[in-house]
Amino acid sequence: xxxxxxxxxxxxxxxxxxxxxxxxxxxxxxxxxxxxxxxxxxxxxxxxxxxxxxxxxxxxxxxxxxxxxxxxxxxxxxxxxxxxxxxxxxxxxxxxxxxxxxxxxxxxxxxxxxxxxxxxxxxxxxxxxxxxxxxxxxxxxxxxxxxxxxxxxxxxxxxxxxxxxxxxxxxxxxxxxxxxxxxxxxxxxxxxxxxxxxxxxxxxxxxxxxxxxxxxxxxxxxxxxxxxxxxxxxxxxxxxxxxxxxxxxxxxxxxxxxxxxx
Numbered sequence: 001x002x003x004x005x006x007x008x009x010x011x012x013x014x015x016x017x018x019x020x021x022x023x024x025x026x027x028x029x030x031x032x033x034x035x036x037x038x039x040x041x042x043x044x045x046x047x048x049x050x051x052x053x054x055x056x057x058x059x060x061x062x063x064x065x066x067x068x069x070x071x072x073x074x075x076x077x078x079x080x081x082x083x084x085x086x087x088x089x090x091x092x093x094x095x096x097x098x099x100x101x102x103x104x105x106x107x108x109x110x111x112x113x114x115x116x117x118x119x120x121x122x123x124x125x126x127x128x129x130x131x132x133x134x135x136x137x138x139x140x141x142x143x144x145x146x147x148x149x150x151x152x153x154x155x156x157x158x159x160x161x162x163x164x165x166x167x168x169x170x171x172x173x174x175x176x177x178x179x180x181x182x183x184x185x186x187x188x189x190x191x192x193x194x195x196x197x198x199x200x201x202x203x204x205x206x207x208x209x210x211x212x213x214x215x216x217x218x219x220x221x222x223x224x225x226x227x228x229x230x231x232x233x234x235x236x237x238x239x240x241x242x243x244x245x246x247x248x249x250x251x252x253x254x255x256x257x258x259x260x261x262x
Contacts, residue, residue, distance in 0.1 A: 001025055001118060004047035004078065006032045006064070008056045012083075012104070016051060019111050026115060035059030039067050047078045049099075049118045054084040065098075066211070069195035076125060077193075079118045097174050097193060097212075121177070151204055153181070155190045164188065166204050170219045170234055172197060174212035184236070209250055210243040217253065 003026055005016045013031045020028050029045045032038050035056045042050065054061035061082055068077060079099040087103055099121055100114045151166040170182045174194035181188045190197075198208040208214050209232065223242075224231040230242040230250075242250060 001049060001115060001122075002027055002029045002045065002047045003049045003051060004028075004030050004032070004038075004041055004045055005051045006035070006038055006056075006061075007051075007053040007083065008033050009053075012053065016083075016106065016111075019106060019108050022108060023112055023115055035061070035064045038064045039071055042068060042078060043071070048122060049115070050078040050080045051102075052080055052082055054082050055086070062211075069193060079121050081114050081118070097176050099176070125177070153190065155181075155188055157188055162188065166201070166206075166216075167218075169206075169216055170236060171216065171238065171240065172201075172206075172214040182238075207246075207250060207253055209246045210241055213240055215240065217257065220254075223254075 003020060005013055005020075005028060007013050007016070010033070013033070017028055017031070020026050029047055030041055032041050036059050038050075038052075052061045052064060059067070061084075065080060080097070081100040081102060082098050083102045083104060083106060085104040100117055102110060102114060153164045153166065153169075154161055155164065156162075164181055164183060168183045170184070172182065172194070173180050175189070177193075178189045178191050179194055179197050181190055194208070194212055194214065198206070198214050201214060205217050206214050207217055215232065215234065219234045219236070220232055221235050222233045224233065224239070229244075230247050231239050232242060232250075233239050
């Protein structure tokens with residue numbers, strides 16, 4: 001397993017290097033001390049696992065993940081394990097789809113657990129890639145024979161293929177290496193990243209309102225402002241937060257829709 005470690009503290013990198021050297025089958029292929037060097041390092045070194053410190057100057061660990069999600073990496077993106085001295089970052093870390101979350105000082109046994117999780121995830125991803133390729137072929141075939149059908153997403157559910165019409169989709173939330181699609185009748189898991197699905201749905205009346213949430217604009221019923229923050233309420237009554245960086249785009253889309261309806 002190829003590992004890239006990122007931390008602005010040299011002593012922390014030295015400790016990680018020493019711990020990794022004690023784990024069989026692991027190679028530390030590189031280190032970075034600045035977040036803005038990570039994308040280039042990932043492209044060059046193609047690591048399987050990225051050990052990523054959250055608190056770094058200028059560009060923090062969460063910014064690095066967003067930068068990686070925008071990159072057209074030819075190899076599979078590395079699994080990400082966040083490292084921090086502050087456990088309160090854990091919920092946000094897992095919202096980004098992180099494989100694991102380690103607290104400083106990192107212990108050998110806990111790091112071994114992370115490496116084992118990454119190994120299992122790599123094996124599952126290979127199997128998932130084959131399934132995804134088959135799913136794409138099936139979807140292309142269905143679209144060829146059903147051009148008049150409304151836009152939809154096909155997914156594998158309990159041994160069968162299930163079609164979700166986009167008109168029925170309320171909202172989507174990232175869950176690790178999956179996304180959960182919420183419809184009136186329930187929810188479904190689809191393997192993939194929130195960023196790739198947001199790009200796929202951008203021309204179908206959907207918008208990303210949070211690093212881990214996409215919504216169907218047709219389902220939006222109201223906006224709620226609260227102390228500088230913003231929330232939306234869907235027709236189902238579900239209330240969802242709007243990330244600060246997404247507020248301007250959301251307002252612009254809603255204003256454009258309002259103007260079109262006049």
